[in-house]
Amino acid sequence: MSADGMTPWRLLRGTLVIMVAVFLLAPLAVVVIISFSSAPFLQFPPPGFSLRWYGVLFSTPAWTNALWVSVQLMVPSSIAATVLGTAASYGLVRGRVPGARLITACLMLPIIVPGMITAAALFGIYRGLGLNGTLTGLIIGHTVLHIPYVVAVVSSALRVQDVQLEQAAATLGAPPWATFRHITLPLIMPAVMSSLLIAMILSFDELIVSLFVSSARVRPVAVQMWSNLLGDFDPTIAAIASVCFLFALLVMAADLALRPGRTLRIG
């Protein structure tokens, strides 16, 4: 077999990869460029450049309120999901829980069940509880939606950790909490922080549950974007999309910094 025999295949592979690269990145690049447009419509290439749409974005109460609601929703729900998910992972991986595999599988359900079903179900139950249109209702929904990601990331970090370190601490007389606090937690900290970042970005981007549970008064960014997209929209939507994209890049960079060498373990 000569290397020449493979050349057409290599060429085909290279061409396809470039096509996929363009397909994945070009739309995002176009949105970022359009967000700096001076034209009042989504024209590409823009006739000129300006910051007017960012000006509109940060001076329109509907958008600034939505950003504030998103932050008020993202911070508590991602922290709650991380704390509850980390505690559950520690219990499930180390606690000899009967039926641990079944419980883990159940905790994964919010990922597998289509978002529309969860959203409709929460909306239906919330009606009787007066939780629709409240921040509390949104926070509960986002927490339960994002616990599975925390459990997946933190459990796998706990499984690769050496149990003997914890056993040694316990043998030397450390109470369980001290063992967790001084041995386990520092070892799994990168995974915990990484899952916090995942929960944050997922909450910021979440649309379907928010669409059902939010109201005109309590409306996160994703819902505000959605309602704009269904109506007449101008480059403000490209500006907010670019802000979301920048936020995603920052979170991604922070996550990569947390896990050197673990970059490829996502799938």
Next chain:
Amino acid sequence: MRAVDGRIWLILPAVSLLAVAFLVPVGWLLSRAFTFPEPGLQNFALLWERPVYMRVMMNTLIISAIVTPVTVLLAFPVAHLMAHGSARLRRWLVFLVLVPFWTSLLVRAFATAILLQRHGVINSFLIGFGLVEEPLPLLYNMTGLLAGCVQVLLPFVIFPLYSSMARIDPGYMRAAATLGAPPVRAFLRVYLPLTLPGLVTGATLVFISTLGYYIIPALLGGARQQMIAQLIQDQIAAFGNWGVAGALSLVLLAITGAMVALLHVTVGLKEIAR
């Protein structure tokens, strides 16, 4: 040390929240199928009888069945280059896939719409180069829907496929070549079967994700490409018809569950977790 230890209580908060804010609501929604507006199976009879419902359910299956192979075919060369290219190239490709992976689905769907719209980038390009006279209809139809789904779901195939490919011992392909197998034959008989765990995992993820999609068909598809999730939303928001919404949810969940079970049987969930 055999006894259950105190750490078991740590799972309680997460499990209680899951029960109260997920299992109970979803169970309640599904039970509406049998109880709303009155006890019986009339909602399932409606799904069967009304052509609209049947058409949307078939649509959803057909769209998922088209999106899955297209996504796998496009993901394959990327994962292959990632697994067998140079370390430098791998870093670039990982970056290429991670960026959209972390970016909001809504932002990506909107970006795709900008590209595909009547006077969008692709049409301007095609007209500019004299390839077409009139702008092509790329949005609010099957083309737009497929482009959006494939765009969003590519990373979900590339990553598992890559992790299967990276574990393949290059010695196998050399052995096949030494034993006289032409490259194509060695690829089909030796390489491809070894990628199957990643391929099946990725394909299943794409299939079940597409089944439940709402944002992409609503934003990029047309009225004729309506999917189950849109119908569920419609039934609740427009008609307050919790019975039909519950029945549709049950159908959607049953198909999703069957696919996950199939994946469990063929690949094993343990393998996926690796």
